[in-house]
Amino acid sequence: VQLMESGGGLVRAGGSLRLSCTASGLTSDIRTMGWFRQAPGKEREFVASVIWSGSGEFYRDFVKGRFTISKDKSKNTLYLEIDDLEPEDTGVYYCYADENGETRYWGRGTQVTVSS
Numbered sequence: 001v002q003l004m005e006s007g008g009g010l011v012r013a014g015g016s017l018r019l020s021c022t023a024s025g026l027t028s029d030i031r032t033m034g035w036f037r038q039a040p041g042k043e044r045e046f047v048a049s050v051i052w053s054g055s056g057e058f059y060r061d062f063v064k065g066r067f068t069i070s071k072d073k074s075k076n077t078l079y080l081e082i083d084d085l086e087p088e089d090t091g092v093y094y095c096y097a098d099e100n101g102e103t104r105y106w107g108r109g110t111q112v113t114v115s116s
């Protein structure tokens with residue numbers, strides 16, 4: 001399984017971004033996919049996930065309705081839309097895929113920088 005994120009960039013506070021994660025080599029054993037982020041000097045933290053083989057989305061509390069995770073299985077692509085961006089959203093956003101709850105695959109990340 002290979003994951004490639006895109007869509008990051010430099011944006012002003014209040015703006016929006018849509019991150020994409022294109023997957024290849026997916027198997028039928030992939031159960032969930034989602035996003036983590038890592039701010040400078042901080043640990044990587046969970047943002048949101050989606051049940052890949054069914055329905056259901058999960059978000060961290062800090063998302064506050066500004067983040068929307070979605071998927072397009074026909075394109076093997078996962079999305080994360082972030083609205084009303086805040087400087088605290090700055091960081092590297094990583095896509096992941098869980099296979100049978102045992103193996104987690106990671107992408108290399110995409111940088112999001114929010115200026116005040």
